[in-house]
Amino acid sequence: MSRKYEKEIAEIQKQIEELQKSVRAVTTPEGLIELEKEIKTLVEALGNALLGQKVQEAIDSPEMSETEAALIAEHPQRFKREKKIER
Numbered sequence: 001m002s003r004k005y006e007k008e009i010a011e012i013q014k015q016i017e018e019l020q021k022s023v024r025a026v027t028t029p030e031g032l033i034e035l036e037k038e039i040k041t042l043v044e045a046l047g048n049a050l051l052g053q054k055v056q057e058a059i060d061s062p063e064m065s066e067t068e069a070a071l072i073a074e075h076p077q078r079f080k081r082e083k084k085i086e087r
Contacts, residue, residue, distance in 0.1 A: 005053035012046045 019042065026032045058064060 005049055005056065008049045009046065009053065012042060012049060016042050016046065 019038065024035070026035055
């Protein structure tokens with residue numbers, strides 16, 4: 001799962017670098033608004049991908065597996081809300 005995020009992050013970083021290196025003269029308020037939207041979209045996408053990557057790493061970590069196993073061991077019975085529904 002981490003590979004998915006690595007590819008996504010690399011692609012967004014590439015787009016940001018291309019935007020940074022591009023020569024674009026902003027001469028109108030509308031052009032500035034459009035550029036600002038484009039930058040915000042890329043930065044937000046990068047932040048979301050990085051956050052997703054970190055959450056996935058935490059979920060996949062050995063510590064989380066141990067915590068999950070301990071939680072399951074402490075509660076071997078079903079919870080009331082998990083009753084079998086008869087039809």
